[in-house]
């Protein structure tokens with residue numbers, strides 16, 4: 185059967201950084217994010233006797249559709265294998281993934297890709313699973329943040345103590361709060377160090393324990409800020425959390441720098457904007473690009489302000505959106 189699914193990227197307010205179980209992708213801390221309505225991956229998968237081997241085709245933003253044979257194919261086929269085994273199916277598959285935003289630059293492309301892949305595969309394999317189980321199966325694919333792209337709106341991924349307790353739950357639907365993410369792409373080049381490496385190295389930072397110790401309080405504050413729709417409370421915590429992640433990365437052995445000098449330029453500009461009365465807060469995932477969280481009515485002013493800067497490649501703006509879903513239109 186051939187099935188297509190669409191899943192959003194998400195931006196983490198409290199970030200997942202480090203795992204206590206690599207094989208099962210069990211995170212060292214719970215994390216909270218917002219799904220992004222405008223940034224997504226669409227995936228079509230077909231299982232059929234006519235395929236002698238799995239074929240994986242990916243179209244990255246601004247590039248042509250390519251058949252991939254490298255590590256990307258391995259990651260995708262490992263997830264398909266896991267689901268095929270569960271469904272007791274041996275047929276090979278053709279899978280096509282199309283992204284509408286740059287990949288591997290800290291904008292959550294593997295989150296949308298693995299969520300869409302898992303949802304489409306489960307449906308094509310006739311695996312009847314609920315959202316909780318879908319988020320667990322997505323997590324097992326290795327991109328932990330993808331777990332959060334399954335549900336709608338504002339989502340928490342619980343750390344859990346066993347695989348069955350580490351899944352995503354909804355904190356609020358997308359319609360709850362009209363906030364925007366203005367994404368400033370300062371570099372669309374693929375990052376040199378993957379998040380995978382960053383998660384592994386986190387433990388080598390002498391400050392990692394301090395980060396984990398401060399997170400339970402931050403999680404409470406961020407849940408409250410979402411519930412109360414308080415951007416100032418959310419903003420303070422999300423900036424601290426992003427800096428904490430990057431500080432851990434920079435003080436890991438060997439160190440990892442995801443940030444570029446333009447990232448720092450933007451952060452300083454955001455402080456200037458705040459002094460001018462525009463409530464805008466920054467966060468960065470494992471990449472140099474900056475996500476500015478603001479109320480919806482300010483996003484066009486912020487976009488116009490940064491569009492003039494020479495170091496900006498592209499700007500995306502997105503509100504919160506729904507999680508992964510099956511769609512009618514097939515890619516092949």
Ligand code: DP6
Nearest residue numbers: 196199200294327328329379469470
């Ligand atoms: C910094 O392992 O989920 O985005 O390497 O893209 O698969 P990929 O990501 P993943 O780690 C993401 C870490 C993060 C923070 C977050 O989204 O929580």
